[in-house]
Amino acid sequence: MQNFRLATIIVLLLSTLVFLGLVDHSAAQNKRKKDSPKSKISTLFNDKCAKCHGTDGRGQTVEGVTAGAPDFTNSEFQDKADDRQLGVVIENGRSQMPAFRDELTKDQIKTLITYIRGFKSK
Numbered sequence: 001m002q003n004f005r006l007a008t009i010i011v012l013l014l015s016t017l018v019f020l021g022l023v024d025h026s027a028a029q030n031k032r033k034k035d036s037p038k039s040k041i042s043t044l045f046n047d048k049c050a051k052c053h054g055t056d057g058r059g060q061t062v063e064g065v066t067a068g069a070p071d072f073t074n075s076e077f078q079d080k081a082d083d084r085q086l087g088v089v090i091e092n093g094r095s096q097m098p099a100f101r102d103e104l105t106k107d108q109i110k111t112l113i114t115y116i117r118g119f120k121s122k
């Protein structure tokens with residue numbers, strides 16, 4: 001009888017552990033989803049750039065309009081500027097566009113350029 005109770009307790013404990021493991025696992029999966037490279041880049045853009053460029057890249061925020069931010073969805077803009085030039089402006093700034101040389105790594109700037117290219121309207 002004593003053994004049976006002990007066995008029940010052990011089974012209960014084990015299933016609790018398995019259950020907690022599952023919960024933990026799905027929490028870890030959610031976290032991974034949130035930290036996926038793509039959402040990280042949009043977070044970076046939204047944190048540092050959207051104030052002027054807008055989360056939609058159109059530059060229609062109060063700061064963006066005042067400063068004269070370009071419309072990233074405009075294909076004329078996209079076709080005119082090459083990646084190297086965009087990188088130079090992000091690094092060094094130009095007129096009202098601040099320099100991000102000290103804030104961003106080269107890799108971050110590169111991925112931001114890819115992200116900006118994604119605004120181009122089809």
Ligand code: HEC
Pocket residue numbers: 045048049050051052053063064067068069070081085086087089090094095096097098100112116
């Ligand atoms: C304070 C407002 C402001 C912020 C913040 C800002 N920008 Fe700009 N950005 C501008 C303005 C204004 C221009 C237009 C500059 C000009 O007239 O030469 C511009 C231009 C650009 C261009 C176009 C360069 C070209 O060749 O025409 C790129 C690319 C760009 N910004 C990327 C970014 C990225 C990436 C960030 C965030 C890391 C950012 N900007 C943050 C205001 C801003």
